[in-house]
Amino acid sequence: MDPHLLRTFVAVVDHGSFSVAASALGYTQSAVSQHIAALETDLGTTLLTRRPVAPTPGGARLMEHARPLLLRLDAARADLARLDQAPAQGLSLACTPLSRTALLTAPLPGEGPHLRVLGREETLQAVTAGEVDLALVDGAAAPSDPLALADIGPLTTLRVAEEPLALVLPAGHPLARRSAVRLADLSEAHWIDAPDTGIPLPRLRVAAGSDGFRARTTYEGTDVLMLGALVAAGHGLTLLPASAARLVEGVALTGLSAPHLVHRVEVVHGRLPEGPARVLAERLGAGA
Amino acid sequence: MDPHLLRTFVAVVDHGSFSVAASALGYTQSAVSQHIAALETDLGTTLLTRRPVAPTPGGARLMEHARPLLLRLDAARADLARLDQAPAQGLSLACTPLSRTALLTAPLPGEGPHLRVLGREETLQAVTAGEVDLALVDGAAAPSDPLALADIGPLTTLRVAEEPLALVLPAGHPLARRSAVRLADLSEAHWIDAPDTGIPLPRLRVAAGSDGFRARTTYEGTDVLMLGALVAAGHGLTLLPASAARLVEGVALTGLSAPHLVHRVEVVHGRLPEGPARVLAERLGAGA
DNA sequence: GAGGACGCATCAGCATCGCTGATGTGCGCT
DNA sequence: AGCGCACATCAGCGATGCTGATGCGTCCTC
Numbered sequence: 001m002d003p004h005l006l007r008t009f010v011a012v013v014d015h016g017s018f019s020v021a022a023s024a025l026g027y028t029q030s031a032v033s034q035h036i037a038a039l040e041t042d043l044g045t046t047l048l049t050r051r052p053v054a055p056t057p058g059g060a061r062l063m064e065h066a067r068p069l070l071l072r073l074d075a076a077r078a079d080l081a082r083l084d085q086a087p088a089q090g091l092s093l094a095c096t097p098l099s100r101t102a103l104l105t106a107p108l109p110g111e112g113p114h115l116r117v118l119g120r121e122e123t124l125q126a127v128t129a130g131e132v133d134l135a136l137v138d139g140a141a142a143p144s145d146p147l148a149l150a151d152i153g154p155l156t157t158l159r160v161a162e163e164p165l166a167l168v169l170p171a172g173h174p175l176a177r178r179s180a181v182r183l184a185d186l187s188e189a190h191w192i193d194a195p196d197t198g199i200p201l202p203r204l205r206v207a208a209g210s211d212g213f214r215a216r217t218t219y220e221g222t223d224v225l226m227l228g229a230l231v232a233a234g235h236g237l238t239l240l241p242a243s244a245a246r247l248v249e250g251v252a253l254t255g256l257s258a259p260h261l262v263h264r265v266e267v268v269h270g271r272l273p274e275g276p277a278r279v280l281a282e283r284l285g286a287g288a
Numbered sequence: 289m290d291p292h293l294l295r296t297f298v299a300v301v302d303h304g305s306f307s308v309a310a311s312a313l314g315y316t317q318s319a320v321s322q323h324i325a326a327l328e329t330d331l332g333t334t335l336l337t338r339r340p341v342a343p344t345p346g347g348a349r350l351m352e353h354a355r356p357l358l359l360r361l362d363a364a365r366a367d368l369a370r371l372d373q374a375p376a377q378g379l380s381l382a383c384t385p386l387s388r389t390a391l392l393t394a395p396l397p398g399e400g401p402h403l404r405v406l407g408r409e410e411t412l413q414a415v416t417a418g419e420v421d422l423a424l425v426d427g428a429a430a431p432s433d434p435l436a437l438a439d440i441g442p443l444t445t446l447r448v449a450e451e452p453l454a455l456v457l458p459a460g461h462p463l464a465r466r467s468a469v470r471l472a473d474l475s476e477a478h479w480i481d482a483p484d485t486g487i488p489l490p491r492l493r494v495a496a497g498s499d500g501f502r503a504r505t506t507y508e509g510t511d512v513l514m515l516g517a518l519v520a521a522g523h524g525l526t527l528l529p530a531s532a533a534r535l536v537e538g539v540a541l542t543g544l545s546a547p548h549l550v551h552r553v554e555v556v557h558g559r560l561p562e563g564p565a566r567v568l569a570e571r572l573g574a575g576a
Numbered sequence: 577g578a579g580g581a582c583g584c585a586t587c588a589g590c591a592t593c594g595c596t597g598a599t600g601t602g603c604g605c606t
Numbered sequence: 607a608g609c610g611c612a613c614a615t616c617a618g619c620g621a622t623g624c625t626g627a628t629g630c631g632t633c634c635t636c
Contacts, residue, residue, distance in 0.1 A: 030585085037586095043365070051631085065441070076357065276366060309610095316597075318613095339612075
């Protein structure tokens with residue numbers, strides 16, 4: 001399981017093609033084919049169906065391991081690389097769109113803090129690679145349970161805030177009259193897949209223990225109001241933290257009765273340098 | 289950062305010698321030397337001091353990444369390997385010594401459950417590799433915070449139980465008269481390093497934000513009463529969950545005032561097959 | 577239904593890599 | 607000061623992994 005082979009495998013799955021993965025990686029198609037063949041004989045399973053190129057069940061399983069593994073490798077590299085460099089001045093942080101509210105409650109210490117809003121994966125990668133001192137990440141979890149974040153490095157997480165989740169429906173939707181809905185009953189509904197703004201659909205599958213929650217519409221972006229507008233226009237349902245959901249116009253809101261899920265924000269950091277970053281981390285964690 | 293190079297690096301650090309690491313890995317000393325040289329030029333830092341062979345600061349940092357990375361690689365291998373095999377019948381679980389109590393509260397479902405008591409690392413590895421369905425892991429954490437477990441794979445953790453931590457002192461120790469002690473005041477005390485039975489000392493360093501907590505005595509084993517006997521005999525201090533500490537004879541117990549730490553047990557599992565394993569996981573998690 | 581085109585598999589050849597065994601070198605111990 | 611141990615270096619050889627060319631099966635087109 002050479003990382004090069006894993007990288008090629010991931011590229012092939014992402015691109016859905018040996019040859020375009022090859023050109024993306026700067027290899028020849030022949031090399032990519034040999035990489036995949038090497039992986040398959042090494043692991044003793046076929047990983048991909050050809051024509052169309054798609055992961056087999058075993059390949060899908062490998063994908064779950066491969067990406068975090070590669071992320072972690074890169075993180076280790078980056079961590080070592082910035083050992084020699086002088087520690088950056090000031091405070092830099094990254095956060096996912098829905099963790100924004102938590103940030104408002106704590107004043108930012110230090111001068112000229114630098115803030116980036118990113119998707120979940122990128123946020124974690126940024127803090128692991130040391131590009132930012134702190135990160136705020138949000139997600140759905142059982143009350144007082146930690147978020148299940150991709151494990152890509154030695155990170156510390158601290159609970160910052162929790163609030164109820166709201167199911168966002170188009171105004172006039174039949175379910176809007178109910179005060180609470182069971183998640184499992186919604187597995188066959190039309191969902192909007194907004195992995196970086198709402199709750200990722202795979203997370204719902206795990207929570208409901210169901211195989212449904214297939215996306216009808218996908219939304220790539222970090223704007224909550226845009227996501228709300230998609231719901232209002234009838235493109236599908238989504239889950240949002242109650243405080244954010246209340247800002248959306250033209251939709252109805254409902255609670256979730258089972259399983260009991262809340263929206264949770266956590267602050268994530270690696271080794272914290274003394275200074276504003278540590279101050280902010282303690283302030284955010286203490287407010288919880 | 290070829291995994292082979294990382295593996296030899298870890299072996300060299302573990303053995304404190306190029307040549308014995310070489311024979312342990314089945315390489316020649318020359319190959320090991322070249323591996324380390326390759327890693328060092330690749331990362332642009334010296335990783336080891338020679339004579340004596342010990343990790344430099346950079347090397348120590350790399351060690352923090354390397355071991356989880358290799359564990360995760362092995363876990364991915366094992367996960368893929370057991371995809372083809374028939375799912376094992378029955379229920380098998382692993383637990384750390386101090387998580388035993390949590391197990392007593394829930395009857396084991398199914399027939400002929402198989403139980404193993406292991407250290408923390410081995411327990412996690414067992415569940416990641418799919419050798420056992422469930423694992424119970426204990427540790428110290430802030431109240432209602434999750435344990436900071438080594439991240440070696442896609443695992444789900446659920447809180448099972450929390451109880452106070454007790455500082456275990458030899459009877460007649462001057463601190464025994466105090467009702468509570470600050471952890472930071474104990475950084476220079478004599479501690480027993482019992483990573484698999486008590487709380488690992490590195491964990492205390494993190495909790496107290498101190499560089500102390502150096503081991504005077506080390507204890508390798510999983511017997512709590514033996515650890516207690518070492519304390520009673522004056523070999524050093526240790527922290528135990530209150531319920532276990534009360535069973536030790538010839539010692540005095542005291543609370544910890546700051547930071548507020550509790551002993552916590554979590555159930556850890558990967559993909560749960562339907563059946564007794566899932567039943568038990570739900571039973572354990574629900575009792576929390 | 578036949579022809580063509582596209583895309584993955586296979587093959588031969590060659591450069592490079594990574595191992596071994598031998599030798600060099602520097603530190604520490606006596 | 608000298609010896610010896612342990613890591614570094616070197617030459618050489620086998621194995622690895624890449625490229626470019628070719629083969630082959632599938633799907634699309636007419």
